[in-house]
Amino acid sequence: MTTTDSESLHATVDERRGRNGGSRKDPGRRERIARAAISVVAERGIEKITHRAVAAAAGVPLGSTTYHFATLDDLLAVALRQAAQDNVAELREWADGMDSGVDLPAVLTDLVLRYLGPERERTVVEHELYVAALHRPALRAASTEWDGALRDLFTAYTDEVSGKMLAAVFCGLLWQGIVREPLPERDEIETIFRRAVGDTAHG
């Protein structure tokens, strides 16, 4: 477009095999390209996805991306589906490490802050996926998977209506917080969750 992009996205260029300009079977290359695509989306946004940008980020030649993926939309679809599944898996893992008597507002606050802070990249990609799905029916399933997982998870600790409600609060806070600068305070988030579950003070 306008700028010249200093080509320093990852510098993974020959990280995996020093010379050997030829070819050795490299299983997992497909997946590595897909992950590189995810990181391009995270760092530059979905509109900057390009065969060349992804190839550079993955440290593979241009031809490699067109060999493993028929078209750019294919690549995008695979990458985003993978990102969504990773997110859901990570969410389930997090849920498994909790017992059923937890202080829900507190742990939900932790989760929100984690998604806005250390795992901001993940959150950004998830949001890009959502919006991309608005104009690409092929991506809708991957998008809604995340919502479903959230809802099921929260429902398991409360009931159906409250689960949906908390999932909405959670989404809303993420949605609002991801563009905000600076990050919201912990107390602010927690207070909101406590109000949502009906507490006026922590018990």
Added chain:
Amino acid sequence: MTTTDSESLHATVDERRGRNGGSRKDPGRRERIARAAISVVAERGIEKITHRAVAAAAGVPLGSTTYHFATLDDLLAVALRQAAQDNVAELREWADGMDSGVDLPAVLTDLVLRYLGPERERTVVEHELYVAALHRPALRAASTEWDGALRDLFTAYTDEVSGKMLAAVFCGLLWQGIVREPLPERDEIETIFRRAVGDTAHG
């Protein structure tokens, strides 16, 4: 890209002045171009924004878009800011037509359903704006304006904490509902709002 785009986006081509290939002062042209940009975003997504696509949608020659906007990012920024301001204005207008004793869950449900249904385009653009702002600091102010307006509005009918909480629920429901097919049921939304404000049944 891949497809050839049948060029039928709006067909506004000479809607405003029949012949007159030359030039007559046309005030509002700038704004008309910006609105055309918004509709391109709504119909095709933000990544399809192009001088040529916008020009076609606005019914003006290519040179006109480059004359009125220094760069494509400028055009995008102006268009999205305008869309955001329109949304906020429309929201305030809606709020003015309400008295303070309303049944909040009911009217919030109405609003959600309106944004998901008749005004889906508006909602789509707002969401595209949000995600675009993730990688364009210049757009952040316009994005957060909407959140702020929502929060202030809801706060006026309850209190600060509940206002924020309801704004989050609202955002979350919009966020989840916009990708869903088909639209959620009215009862589902309303039940969630009632739970959020602490009712178990309508009083």
Added chain:
DNA sequence: AGTTTTTATGTACAGATGTACACATAGTTG
């Protein structure tokens, strides 16, 4: 009137992009 400024348009051009494809190499099978 003439002169300058603003508004408008069509065209041109360098660069980026998606994708095809000819070639090369590595595994596999006989």
Added chain:
DNA sequence: CAACTATGTGTACATCTGTACATAAAAACT
């Protein structure tokens, strides 16, 4: 070993894109 297939790479090319700019017409101004 030879024949074949799957995998990998570099290059080429038509197309699209942003943007500059020469030209022109109208408006404003003196």
